[in-house]
Structures are given as C-alpha cells and as structure tokens.
Amino acid sequence: MTEKIVIIGAGAAGIGAGLALQALAVPFVILEASDRVGGRAYTDKTSFTTHWDQGCSWLHCADVNPLVSWADKLGAVYESEDNSEKALFWSENHWLDMPERSSVHRHITNRFASIYATAKQGHDVPISAIPDHDGIGAVIAKTMVQLMCSDEPERASAAGYADYIDTNVNWVVTSGYGDLINRMAVGLPIRTGTEVSAITYRRGGVSVQTNSGQIDARAAIVTTSTNVLRSGKIDLPSGPVQQLLNLIEEVPCGTYEKIAIALEHYPFDPLDNEAVWINPDPGINPVYFQIARGGQPMLIAHVAGSQARDLVNAGANAMVDFATQNLTTAFGSSVQKLICGTAATSWQTNRFIQGGYSCARPGAGNNRRNMIDLDTGVIAFAGEAFSLPWYGTAHGAYQSGKDVASRLALHLNLKKSNLNRYLALFKQ
Numbered sequence: 001m002t003e004k005i006v007i008i009g010a011g012a013a014g015i016g017a018g019l020a021l022q023a024l025a026v027p028f029v030i031l032e033a034s035d036r037v038g039g040r041a042y043t044d045k046t047s048f049t050t051h052w053d054q055g056c057s058w059l060h061c062a063d064v065n066p067l068v069s070w071a072d073k074l075g076a077v078y079e080s081e082d083n084s085e086k087a088l089f090w091s092e093n094h095w096l097d098m099p100e101r102s103s104v105h106r107h108i109t110n111r112f113a114s115i116y117a118t119a120k121q122g123h124d125v126p127i128s129a130i131p132d133h134d135g136i137g138a139v140i141a142k143t144m145v146q147l148m149c150s151d152e153p154e155r156a157s158a159a160g161y162a163d164y165i166d167t168n169v170n171w172v173v174t175s176g177y178g179d180l181i182n183r184m185a186v187g188l189p190i191r192t193g194t195e196v197s198a199i200t201y202r203r204g205g206v207s208v209q210t211n212s213g214q215i216d217a218r219a220a221i222v223t224t225s226t227n228v229l230r231s232g233k234i235d236l237p238s239g240p241v242q243q244l245l246n247l248i249e250e251v252p253c254g255t256y257e258k259i260a261i262a263l264e265h266y267p268f269d270p271l272d273n274e275a276v277w278i279n280p281d282p283g284i285n286p287v288y289f290q291i292a293r294g295g296q297p298m299l300i301a302h303v304a305g306s307q308a309r310d311l312v313n314a315g316a317n318a319m320v321d322f323a324t325q326n327l328t329t330a331f332g333s334s335v336q337k338l339i340c341g342t343a344a345t346s347w348q349t350n351r352f353i354q355g356g357y358s359c360a361r362p363g364a365g366n367n368r369r370n371m372i373d374l375d376t377g378v379i380a381f382a383g384e385a386f387s388l389p390w391y392g393t394a395h396g397a398y399q400s401g402k403d404v405a406s407r408l409a410l411h412l413n414l415k416k417s418n419l420n421r422y423l424a425l426f427k428q
C-alpha cells in the first residue's frame with residue numbers, strides 16, 4: 001500500500017509529526033511497534049489505585065513549553081508553580097536545617113553556572129572535569145547532573161549539556177503527562193503492534209518493511225530513541241543516513257529509572273516540599289525521591305546512570321528493596337509499615353526504548369547540532385535527541401517531530417493550496 005509519509009514511532013515526536021501533517025492535510029500513517037501510544041510518556045493506571053508517570057512527568061521550561069497550551073486545551077491538570085527548590089535533605093544522620101539547605105541550593109546553582117561557563121569557553125570536556133568543592137552540595141549537584149544527563153558526568157559533554165536552554169520553570173502534570181500525550185494522539189492514524197525492521201529507497205520514495213508487510217511512501221520520519229537506532233534493529237540505507245548514525249553513536253541514551261513506593265500516609269508534611277533527598281553514605285550517590293501529587297501518597301525514587309543500570313539488571317524486587325532501604329535510613333524502620341504498594345520501571349530493558357534519554361559524549365558536544373543540520377532527504381529523523389534547546393524532553397521531542405514533518409511536507413512539494421496552512425503552522 002502507498003502512504004504519503006510514514007512516521008515510525010508514536011511517542012511525543014511521532015505524535016507531533018502526525019499533528020503537523022494532519023494540519024497540512026498531508027496523508028500519513030504512524031507505525032508503533034509496542035501495543036500502546038506514548039513511548040517514554042506513559043501514565044501507569046494499573047499498578048496502584050492512583051496513576052503515576054513511569055516516564056516524563058514535568059513540563060520543563062513550562063513558561064515556553066508548547067505542550068502547556070495542549071494541556072489547557074485538553075483539560076490536563078498541572079501544578080503551575082515551580083517548587084523544585086523545596087526539598088528535604090537527609091545526610092550524615094540528620095535532616096539539614098534551613099541554612100544548610102540554602103547552602104546546598106547555592107551550590108547547585110553555582111555548579112550549573114560553571115557547566116554553562118565552561119561550555120561558553122568552547123571546552124568540550126566531561127562535566128566531571130570541571131572542578132568542584134567537596135560536601136553535600138557537591139554530591140547532590142553531581143546526582144542532579146546525572147539525572148539530567150541520564151548518565152554519569154564523566155560520560156557527558158559540558159558543551160553538549162549547555163545546548164539546553166533552561167528557563168528553570170518546571171511544572172508537574174498531576175493528571176499524568178503520558179495521559180496528556182495519549183489524548184493529543186486521539187484520532188491520528190496509528191497502527192500499534194507494527195514493528196519496522198528496514199527502510200529502503202525506491203523510485204519516488206521509500207519502502208518501509210514491517211512485521212505486517214511492506215508500506216511504500218514518498219518519505220519516512222524515524223522517531224525512535226538513539227539507542228534503538230544504535231542497536232541496528234532498523235536496517236537503514238547507506239549515504240547520509242549512515243553519516244547520521246555515526247553522529248548518533250556518540251549521542252546515546254543513558255539510563256533513567258523510577259521506583260514508586262505508595263504509602264498509607266507521608267512520614268512528614270508533604271505540603272511544604274516537592275522532594276526528599278536521602279544521602280545514607282557520603283561516598284555514594286544520594287537518592288532523589290519525588291513527592292507524587294494528585295492522588296495516593298507516594299514517594300518516587302529517581303535513579304540514573306550505572307546505578308540505574310545495575311538496579312534494572314537486578315530486577316524489580318531489588319529496585320524496591322533499594323528504595324525501601326533508603327527510606328528506612330532516613331525515616332526509621334516504621335516507614336516500612338506504611339508501604340502499601342510498589343512498582344518499578346525498566347526503560348533500559350524495553351526493546352523499543354533501550355534507555356533514558358540522549359546525552360552527547362565528551363568530545364562530541366557538537367554532534368546533536370550536526371544531527372539536526374544534516375539533510376538525510378526522504379528518510380528524516382526526529383525525537384528528543386533532535387531538539388537542541390529542549391533535548392531529552394517530551395516537549396523537545398514533540399517540537400522536533402512537528403518541525404521535521406513540516407519541512408518534509410514542504411520538500412515534497414505541497415500543493416499551493418496547502419502552503420498557507422504551512423505558513424500558519426509555523427506562526428503557531
């Protein structure tokens with residue numbers, strides 16, 4: 001069968017691409033390998049009596065985030081306040097007092113400023129090579145960098161990191177970010193359970209090989225994670241596409257996982273805080289627990305990099321034990337009696353995702369820019385890894401899908417009648 005454009009992947013990028021093509025009245029189909037829509041945007045509604053987001057949960061850069069207007073349009077509920085500085089810290093057997101907490105926040109601000117300053121000087125070095133002081137502030141800042149890169153600071157380029165334009169306004173979607181992305185996709189032609197194994201050129205376009213047959217199209221937009229692309233699971237032609245794959249090799253996804261612990265009630269006042277940091281031992285990474293909003297009391301541990309990889313490999317029970325031990329260290333063994341449910345993610349071992357989100361390796365700080373600039377013709381690429389100012393995020397993925405689809409539609413010689421729609425889309 002012949003479609004005009006085939007989109008591979010129904011995550012935020014694929015949906016962004018689909019919505020753009022729909023607005024331009026260009027025929028398309030979205031092929032999704034898994035049995036659900038959303039990719040790394042996934043609101044789990046079955047593990048607990050309440051929902052929780054296994055993937056994205058914050059509208060990052062919320063003051064400029066294009067998905068905020070979608071949230072408003074579709075009636076999603078989000079916290080329109082940034083509370084990220086409101087955190088409890090447990091370290092070296094005590095809860096930090098206010099002056100100590102302020103000092104940690106100052107340290108974090110300075111640490112991120114030094115990463116951006118290093119990048120501005122043109123140094124494409126590992127983030128870990130930028131000198132820092134000792135102490136709890138440094139340990140927390142290191143873990144924050146690790147969460148933001150989904151990998152160790154040793155494996156992240158300072159120059160690549162600083163492409164992200166952070167407005168420092170982050171709002172949680174309490175009704176579920178995955179749910180929002182799903183609702184944006186309602187009505188789009190999406191075929192789930194359709195895994196793409198190869199894309200080849202043919203006269204006048206491309207042929208897309210799937211587990212349920214071949215689809216011929218004028219063009220394809222690939223939106224899978226960089227780790228899926230690096231794994232070679234989709235056979236792609238030589239030429240500029242291979243050039244792109246070479247660049248992607250140094251922009252892999254790290255690992256980012258969550259462990260949700262549902263509680264009868266919180267062992268502290270949750271209203272004044274957004275998170276709890278627990279640092280059981282100065283020699284290891286502290287653990288960040290997000291305080292869930294919008295339902296059952298729940299603390300969600302976020303882990304990244306090799307620690308997350310080890311935990312996923314050890315299995316869901318080991319992940320839950322890890323989170324429980326940390327909570328016990330800070331709140332005492334009585335906290336265990338409050339636990340009424342648990343769940344853990346496994347993005348790393350999900351064969352259609354294979355990781356957290358993309359991060360440029362030291363020395364490859366320019367690769368993301370080059371990936372975006374490279375013209376790969378009728379086999380185009382989009383996704384979180386292809387956003388410069390908002391890489392690693394759901395809204396960056398959405399915007400990249402929308403931009404790539406609009407450009408491709410123009411490249412395929414839109415009918416004149418559609419040109420006005422195209423121009424209108426860019427004004428949005």
Ligand SMILES: Cc1cc2nc3c(=O)[nH]c(=O)nc-3n(C[C@H](O)[C@H](O)[C@H](O)COP(=O)(O)OP(=O)(O)OC[C@H]3O[C@@H](n4cnc5c(N)ncnc54)[C@H](O)[C@@H]3O)c2cc1C
Nearest residue numbers: 009011012013033039040056057058196352383384393394
């Ligand atoms: C734990 C975690 C927490 C996060 N937190 C946040 C956050 O708070 N805020 C934020 O903005 N971002 C966050 N992110 C990042 C955000 O979720 C992603 O950047 C974004 O969802 C990626 O969208 P995408 O469309 O680029 O890729 P994906 O969501 O990976 O979509 C690609 C799709 O392609 C499909 N696919 C793969 N292989 C094939 C194939 N062969 N054939 C057909 N289909 C295929 C996949 O199943 C998937 O559905 C988080 C990510 C993780 C893992």
